[in-house]
Amino acid sequence: xxxxxxxxxxxxxxxxxxxxxxxxxxxxxxxxxxxxxxxxxxxxxxxxxxxxxxxxxxxxxxxxxxxxxxxxxxxxxxxxxxxxxxxxxxxxxxxxxxxxxxxxxxxxxxxxxxxxxxxxxxxxxxxxxxxxxxxxxxxxxxxxxxxxxxxxxxxxxxxxxxxxxxxxxxxxxxxxxxxxxxxxxxxxxxxxxxxxxxxxxxxxxxxxxxx
Amino acid sequence: xxxxxxxxxxxxxxxxxxxxxxxxxxxxxxxxxxxxxxxxxxxxxxxxxxxxxxxxxxxxxxxxxxxxxxxxxxxxxxxxxxxxxxxxxxxxxxxxxxxxxxxxxxxxxxxxxxxxxxxxxxxxxxxxxxxxxxxxxxxxxxxxxxxxxxxxxxxxxxxxxxxxxxxxxxxxxxxxxxxxxxxxxxxxxxxxxxxxxxxxxxxxxxxxxxxxxxxxxxxxxxxxxxxxxxxxxxxxxxxxxxxxxxxxxxxxxxxxxxxxxxxxxxxxxxxxxxxxxxxxxxxxxxxxxxxxxxxxxxxxxxxxxxxxxxxxxxxx
Numbered sequence: 001x002x003x004x005x006x007x008x009x010x011x012x013x014x015x016x017x018x019x020x021x022x023x024x025x026x027x028x029x030x031x032x033x034x035x036x037x038x039x040x041x042x043x044x045x046x047x048x049x050x051x052x053x054x055x056x057x058x059x060x061x062x063x064x065x066x067x068x069x070x071x072x073x074x075x076x077x078x079x080x081x082x083x084x085x086x087x088x089x090x091x092x093x094x095x096x097x098x099x100x101x102x103x104x105x106x107x108x109x110x111x112x113x114x115x116x117x118x119x120x121x122x123x124x125x126x127x128x129x130x131x132x133x134x135x136x137x138x139x140x141x142x143x144x145x146x147x148x149x150x151x152x153x154x155x156x157x158x159x160x161x162x163x164x165x166x167x168x169x170x171x172x173x174x175x176x177x178x179x180x181x182x183x184x185x186x187x188x189x190x191x192x193x194x195x196x197x198x199x200x201x202x203x204x205x206x207x208x209x210x211x
Numbered sequence: 212x213x214x215x216x217x218x219x220x221x222x223x224x225x226x227x228x229x230x231x232x233x234x235x236x237x238x239x240x241x242x243x244x245x246x247x248x249x250x251x252x253x254x255x256x257x258x259x260x261x262x263x264x265x266x267x268x269x270x271x272x273x274x275x276x277x278x279x280x281x282x283x284x285x286x287x288x289x290x291x292x293x294x295x296x297x298x299x300x301x302x303x304x305x306x307x308x309x310x311x312x313x314x315x316x317x318x319x320x321x322x323x324x325x326x327x328x329x330x331x332x333x334x335x336x337x338x339x340x341x342x343x344x345x346x347x348x349x350x351x352x353x354x355x356x357x358x359x360x361x362x363x364x365x366x367x368x369x370x371x372x373x374x375x376x377x378x379x380x381x382x383x384x385x386x387x388x389x390x391x392x393x394x395x396x397x398x399x400x401x402x403x404x405x406x407x408x409x410x411x412x413x414x415x416x417x418x419x420x421x422x423x424x425x426x427x428x429x430x431x432x433x434x435x436x437x438x439x440x441x442x443x444x445x446x447x448x449x450x451x452x453x454x455x456x457x458x459x460x461x462x463x464x465x466x467x468x469x470x471x472x473x474x475x476x477x478x479x480x481x482x483x484x485x486x487x488x489x490x491x492x493x494x495x496x497x498x499x500x501x502x503x504x505x506x507x508x509x510x511x512x513x514x515x516x517x518x519x520x521x522x523x524x525x526x527x
Contacts, residue, residue, distance in 0.1 A: 042214050061259075062212045064246070084247050085314060097287075097316045103243045104317065107217060108261055155312065163291040166307040166447065171296040187447035188311025 044107045050075065051119025059106050066090045066101035069116060077117035077146045081190075088189030091147040091154070092116050098154025100188075117146035120153065128209070129153060132202035140193035148189045152203045155185045159207070177207040213255045219264050223425050224394040226260050231392035231421025233258040238423060240283055241317035243310075244326045252336060253327075253343055267425055270294070276431030282321035282424045286376065287312065289320060298432035301456050304439035305379035305470075311448045321424035324377055324387070324404070325416065328370035328474075329450055330359060341367045342412040352504070358452065361503040361510045363473035368412030369504065372405065372475050373450050379439060381476035382456040382468040386428045392421040398428075405475035412474075435460040438521045441470070442513055453513045457521045463487040467518060469497065472510055490519035 042061040047054055050073060057072050066083075069075045069092070081089030083102045090101040093115040121127035126134070129149050139145045159177050167184035168175045175181060182203050183196075191199060216233075220226040230236040235257035239245055248254035267281040270292050278294055289295055290306035310318065332338045332350035339348035351359055351369050359369045380401050387399045404416055418424075441454040451471035459465040465486050468478035482496035494515040501511055 042216055044217065061215060061217050083250065085243055085311075088311065088313060091313055098313050099317050100243070100313045103246050103314070105217075105239075105242065105246065105259075108239070108242065108263060151313065154316075158287075158312065161291075163287065164296065164303065164307060165312075166304075168307070171300055171303055184447050185312055188313045 044110075046106050046110045048073075048106065048109060049111070049113045051115055057106075061105065061107055063106045064102055065092070065094075065099075065104050065106045065109060065114070068106035069101060069114070075116050075118050078150075079143055079146055081144065081147070086190070087144070087147075088151055089144050089147040091151040091189065093150055093154055096154075096157065098151050115150070115153075117150055120149065127153070128206050129202065132205050133199070136198045136202040136205070137195070138199040138202040139191070139195050144189060144191045144193075148186070148191065148199055151186060151189045152206070155182075155203075156207060159185070177204070179204065182207065212249050213252060213257075215256050215259050217259045217261060219261045221264075223262070223265055223267065223390045223423055226262050226265065227390050227392045227394070227421045227423045229258075229421075230260050230423065234420070236260055236421075238262050240319040240322045241285070241314075243314050243318045244322065248327060248334075251334060253334060262423070273428050278429045280320050280427045280429070282319060282426055284320045285316055286310070286318045286320070286323060287315040289376075290315065299379075299383060299429055299437075301382055301437035301439050301458060302376070302379040302429070304437065305375040305454075305456060308439060308441040308451075308454070309375040320376075320427050323374055324380070324424065324427070326372075326374055327415075329373045330370040331355065333370060342370055342408070345411070345413045355506065356504040357506040358450070358471075359504065359507055360474055361472050361507055362477060362498055362501040363407050363475065364502060365408045365410070365412070367410055368408040368474070370408070370412065370474060371471055372473070373471075374476070375439070375441065375451065375454060375470055377401075378454055378456045378468050378470035378476040380427065380429075381478050382458060382466050383429050383433070386430075387424055388426040388428065389418065389422050390425050391419060396425070401476075402478075408474050415474075433458055433466075435465060436525060438524065440517050440521050442517055453510050453517050455514065455517045455521060457518065457525075459486070459522075459525050467493055467497065469514055472498070472514060486522075490515050490522055494518055 044061055046059050047056045055073055069078050078092055079089035081087035085100040085103040091098050092101045095113050121130045129152050162174050164171050164175055165184050167181045182200055220229055237256040239259045239261050267283040269281045270284055271279050273279040286306050290303045296303050330351055332340045333343050338350040341349050349368055360371045385401045387404055390396050399417055406414055435458045438457040441451045443449040443451050454470035456468045467483055468476050479497050482493050485492035485496055498511055
């Protein structure tokens with residue numbers, strides 16, 4: 001396994017080898033190799049822990065975390081908007097922190113914990129932010145909503161840990177979640193329907209409840 | 212996205228050696244810039260060296276009273292670090308002015324220094340671009356250039372360096388630690404790190420093939436009052452038209468660096484000597500020899516006014 005370029009094996013055997021090496025060697029140094037199949041496809045065996053459940057998948061190395069969630073695990077709550085990190089529709093929580101699932105490869109997160117909108121609440125027991133978005137009508141078409149809510153979960157945690165933002169007046173004091181702070185901290189999530197006023201109200205309500 | 216192979220090395224030296232073996236290799240850390248460029252095939256690496264497992268994610272005191280920042284410290288963590296907020300506020304402010312919270316949670320210290328220009332012609336693979344395809348020409352010269360460089364540019368390239376963080380690092384005289392493929396290490400002052408485009412705009416830094424950044428070290432705190440003022444087309448999550456990082460001492464002396472105007476953070480110690488005389492004298496010296504396009508001459512005025520606003524704020 002020292003040099004991935006030397007491996008000339010079938011795709012079927014490659015996947016078996018990947019599983020075996022993962023058991024024997026943990027994640028280091030390699031969980032991916034080049035197969036000699038048609039079109040020189042490059043693949044890897046990846047285990048993602050999504051919403052508390054482990055999923056082992058054979059993935060093309062080019063698979064983003066977003067595509068792994070949507071196309072392989074059929075967790076389509078996480079949306080693909082721009083696919084370039086500009087809109088935030090794909091926001092998920094990676095090891096508890098909000099990230100753009102479109103801007104990272106699934107293979108880079110072997111063994112890590114991911115929470116998506118499907119893991120936050122159920123129709124019968126909504127997450128407080130989901131309930132607040134419903135109450136305040138924090139959407140029109142709803143396409144950006146899962147990303148908005150996952151982002152808001154991460155944002156409230158960042159604020160609770162005292163992380164500053166561009167809107168924070170003094171870096172020596174704990175930031176307070178004023179409307180200006182919430183707007184700035186949510187700027188990575190775009191709503192083309194323009195439901196920002198109600199999104200802000202929903203998040204503010206939950207933030208105040210936590211304060 | 213073009214196919215590639217992938218590995219996770221165990222040490223930084225191993226990572227550097229791997230990257231040097233494969234001529235079309237790239238290190239991947241946060242991936243927020245590289246993957247974006249791979250999707251549109253501006254970047255087409257044949258091999259990815261994933262450095263996320265190497266540690267290098269600590270912020271620790273440096274020997275001379277400074278601060279050593281691991282290459283993989285995420286932008287969000289660096290901006291939130293207590294020492295950075297207290298002693299290097301301009302760095303925290305610059306980081307917080309950049310990108311979105313999601314991106315700052317992934318983007319790393321080294322990756323931020325190495326991020327590529329957002330020149331629209333660099334992104335458009337249907338257009339000539341000397342940075343993306345050396346020798347093909349520059350579409351930005353004579354094209355839409357409102358965002359682009361006014362100084363430090365060449366007849367081959369007028370791209371800007373997009374980083375806010377790098378402006379603060381330049382202001383604070385950071386040094387960049389690297390490991391080379393033969394496992395030797397070196398330290399590069401940030402003033403020498405970036406290369407002006409000249410005839411080779413595709414070569415952006417002093418890094419050799421396979422050479423990997425392991426840490427960025429800040430000298431001991433310089434004191435003073437710190438400011439980072441960024442002017443952009445919207446209030447958040449946009450690249451700078453002009454940004455200005457300033458450290459001002461009580462006696463009126465200080466440091467000034469500009470972002471959004473050049474292929475690298477733009478600073479001149481000569482220009483800083485004019486600080487007691489006001490913003491106009493400083494920016495006049497700092498931007499002497501500027502070659503703006505018809506679209507972006509406003510940046511010269513904007514830089515002066517951004518610095519003027521900081522100096523006014525400092526007096527209150």
